[in-house]
Amino acid sequence: MKQKRVLVTGGAGFLGSFLCEKLLKSGHYVICCDNFYTGDKKNLMEIVNNPNFEIIRHDITFPLFLEVDEIYNLACPAAPIHYQKDPVQTIKTCVHGAINMLGLAKRTKARILQASTSEIYGDPEVHPQKENYKGAVSISGPRACYDEGKRCAETIFWDYKRQHNVDIRVVRIFNTYGPRMQINDGRVVSNFIIQALKNKKITVYGDGMQTRSFCYVDDLVEGMVKMMEQEKFNGPLNLGNPSEIPVTKLAKEIISLTKSESEIVYEPLPIDDPKMRCPDIDLAKKKINWMPKVTRDKGLKKTVEYFKKLLKK
Numbered sequence: 094m095k096q097k098r099v100l101v102t103g104g105a106g107f108l109g110s111f112l113c114e115k116l117l118k119s120g121h122y123v124i125c126c127d128n129f130y131t132g133d134k135k136n137l138m139e140i141v142n143n144p145n146f147e148i149i150r151h152d153i154t155f156p157l158f159l160e161v162d163e164i165y166n167l168a169c170p171a172a173p174i175h176y177q178k179d180p181v182q183t184i185k186t187c188v189h190g191a192i193n194m195l196g197l198a199k200r201t202k203a204r205i206l207q208a209s210t211s212e213i214y215g216d217p218e219v220h221p222q223k224e225n226y227k228g229a230v231s232i233s234g235p236r237a238c239y240d241e242g243k244r245c246a247e248t249i250f251w252d253y254k255r256q257h258n259v260d261i262r263v264v265r266i267f268n269t270y271g272p273r274m275q276i277n278d279g280r281v282v283s284n285f286i287i288q289a290l291k292n293k294k295i296t297v298y299g300d301g302m303q304t305r306s307f308c309y310v311d312d313l314v315e316g317m318v319k320m321m322e323q324e325k326f327n328g329p330l331n332l333g334n335p336s337e338i339p340v341t342k343l344a345k346e347i348i349s350l351t352k353s354e355s356e357i358v359y360e361p362l363p364i365d366d367p368k369m370r371c372p373d374i375d376l377a378k379k380k381i382n383w384m385p386k387v388t389r390d391k392g393l394k395k396t397v398e399y400f401k402k403l404l405k406k
Contacts, residue, residue, distance in 0.1 A: 105132030187242025267333025
């Protein structure tokens with residue numbers, strides 16, 4: 094197999110770091126590009142000395158000049174607490190970042206994959222969500238910087254394909270969890286685990302009956318690589334675990350796993366928070382022969398162990 098030079102933007106993040114590891118194990122030369130706004134060098138400690146790996150501190154809202162064969166564009170804060178902190182920069186990362194990476198792909202004739210999101214479906218009116226669903230997204234709410242930013246990025250990808258024949262791939266990532274999630278990212282899995290391990294009250298927003306579906310990081314990364322490797326299908330493609338669960342049930346599972354004495358308390362639902370979120374992955378099964386393998390119980394145990402070690406430091 095020919096060694097490829099692969100650029101991973103957002104490569105020091107939760108997903109990006111696992112992707113960098115997987116690509117290195119496959120024998121590729123990997124360039125991690127990150128501005129370290131939410132990425133962390135600690136995520137890369139196991140591979141930082143690999144001779145086929147390098148790190149560039151760079152913000153993709155500015156052009157990047159490299160020679161590469163493939164680009165995975167993951168750069169963008171993905172947790173609401175982080176992307177809402179600087180919404181203008183979030184939009185810039187989604188839109189200017191996509192334009193800059195597509196420009197690089199056009200010049201180098203590299204294949205490029207856009208890490209889009211289930212958030213482009215908004216608070217969905219259809220369930221589960223198929224790729225042909227147009228979405229119900231607020232363009233003025235506090236989540237719009239991310240939701241609309243990613244929708245615009247997808248549009249730019251299709252335009253570059255039509256106008257410049259750039260070889261694109263688009264995946265829509267649903268809730269993903271696992272080790273290396275940030276301790277303060279405000280996402281439901283990390284929040285619940287940290288609160289449970291500290292025997293603090295577990296905060297559930299809304300009535301707790303809103304549903305989510307959680308995909309373990311290893312499964313998700315495998316789906317991204319499979320999508321990049323297949324030849325004929327550009328996307329969009331849902332990647333996520335269709336095993337749906339009410340948020341209150343997840344909290345109870347985590348209390349049980351951690352043997353916590355925490356009790357559940359309920360707070361008002363944030364603005365534009367979706368009531369249902371579950372992927373239809375029929376297309377992923379058909380096009381790239383992918384479906385998640387890691388059960389929620391197994392994945393949560395690994396994630397709990399990671400946070401236990403983190404809290405001991």
